[in-house]
Amino acid sequence: MTYISSICYHNIMFDESTNTLLQLTPHEIKILACLQYSELNISNLAKLCKFPRTTLYTALTSLTSRGLIETRTQGKARVVSRRPHMFIPKMFKTNKSLSIIEVWRDITKLKNQRIYAIQSTASMKEAVQRFNSGEFIPINELIKKNNIIIESILNRNHLSEYVSMYNHDSEMKKKILDSFENRMTDVTFVDNQYLHTKTDLVITHNRAYLMQWKKDVCIEIEEREIVDFLKQLFELVQGYGKKINFNQYVKESKLRLVKA
Secondary structure (H helix, E strand, O other), X not given: OOOEEOOOHHHOOOOHHHHHHHOOOHHHHXXXXXXXXXXXXXXXXXXXXXXXXXXXXXXXXXXXXOOOEEEEEEXXXXXXXXXXXXXXXXXXXXXXXXXXXXXXXXXXXXXXXXXXXXXXXXXXXXXXXXXXXXHHHHHHHHHHHOOOEEEEEEEOOHHHHHHHOOOOOHHHHHHHHHHHOOOOEEEEEEOHHHOOOOOEEEEOOOOEEEEEOOOOEEEEEOOXXXXXXXXXXXXXXXXXXXXXXXXXXXXXXXXXXXXX
């Protein structure tokens, strides 16, 4: 059963993924846990946390600078509380290997939309190694059925490497190429030396997603300004690449497969 956790400021789940997302130290985690249900003055917070005042102040400074907590003066005491209404992205986690596929299925329900995606060759290989070959085919069919335009930025060797991973299975290779054929797409290549990340970026009209296939983690961002910022970065990178005719590439690949 897929586990989806929507992380909010007043109900932070202190697991390994959340700590990594927020880049929290053990001392910062302890402070936020102590402040989960009420505000505390420095003396009481120090007693609960049970670490030296110097360590406490260092952690408080870090948390304050990142907007995770706020302090105020109450009489002669300094009171610390967790900052209300703080935005934290949603994180999707699962104990099944279908989580990111399910996210993509939801994305491809957006009919007549334009979707922007960045995927390195390294990330593509991790996706193929983790999931069964046929699981990507329905995604491609949905993209075509719902008239979705995919603008993607890929490494120059991305498509050739992807196809070659199925050289041992010509039937599956043909099915994959068929699912790609006649898709509305706008593909831009960048040199292999510039894109090595193993995390994908996918942007829709109102959301952005960071996907890590090997760890099976997807972070969904709904904050509009962040989504717009990521889209501008996409357009900047796109300007340094070279556009190709993706459908022509698929046709040529199918011809080579028939001749083989």
